Each structure stands twice: as C-alpha cells, then as structure tokens.
Amino acid sequence: MDHHDLNLRPFRFEEIETLRSIEKSARLRYAGWDGLEMVVDAPSIAAERFLSGETVVAEIDGKCVGYVLMQPLDGLMYIASIMVAADFSGSGVGAAFLDVVKSRARDLKLSGVMLTTFRAPRWNGPWFRKYGFEPMPEERIGPCLRAILDRHATVLDMSKRETLWVEWH
DSSP: OOGGGEEEEEOOGGGHHHHHHHHHHHHGGGTTSTTTHHHHHSOOOOGGGGGSSEEEEEEETTEEEEEEEEEEETTEEEEEEEEEOGGGTTSSHHHHHHHHHHHHHHHTTOSEEEEEEESOSTTTHHHHHHTTOEEOOGGGOOHHHHHHHHHHHTTSOGGGEEEEEEEOO
C-alpha cells in the first residue's frame, strides 16, 4: 500500500455505524476457527463505547477502512478495539494504528500499551507479538484491566485469550 493514501484522523460521531459495520465484516474471518465461531455472530461494539476513549479512523482514498479505540487504564494505554476492514488486512493499516497508540501513550506519559486478544488466529496474538508485545505478568494487571477481564470471562473462553503488553521506561 502506498502510505500517502492512508489518512489517520479522529473519528466523527456520524461514522459510528460505518465503524460498527467494519467490525462486523472484519469478524467474518473467524468463521471456521474452532471455538471462535461466536465472534462472527457477536453484537457490534456499542455506539457509546466510541465515546469512552479516543478513536482514530483510517481512511484510504477517502474511504473509512478501520479504527482503533484506545483509553488510558492503570497507567497504560489500553487498546479496547482495533479493526481493519477485511479487504485491507495486511496493508499496513494495523501497524499504523499501533504507531498512533504508542505515540499517544507517550504523549500522555503512560508507561506502555496493553490489550486482550485471542491467542490465535495469526491476526490476533501472533500479529501483536510480531510488533514486540509480550504476555503481561499477572501481577502487573491493574484493577481496571482486571474488571475488563472479569467481564470478558462471562462471555468468552479465557483459555483462548491472552493479555499482551509492551512497556517502556
């Protein structure tokens, strides 16, 4: 992809349904993954979640192709959701989002970035590890992240999930 075509900017409220449809399309990739089929049919992210943090949208040639929703939690930047339209998977949009998240975390004087994801498939845990993320030690999980993990445990098989982070000093 020619990165000159990529524009990263704050989301606009009127784009929420577009972002929710990107998420739905991106989740179709989970069909056929053992134990992850429920991801395909799960409801889209609630509209109010986009207001709970900072959402950055990726546009290519004026078309919205993905978003990242991040929020400071427990002294780190938490990636609440990162989605790229299936047609643009592998085009560098996700890596550009990670750069934005890390930059924002540094701007806010946070000590790193964290997220929860599935251990597999390749566009989840393995993809983040490729960018330097490592499993977060249990003792470093703060109260806000613990609450998120507890909430996830009510609907997800946590043996298929992992908490990853990258920290700087």
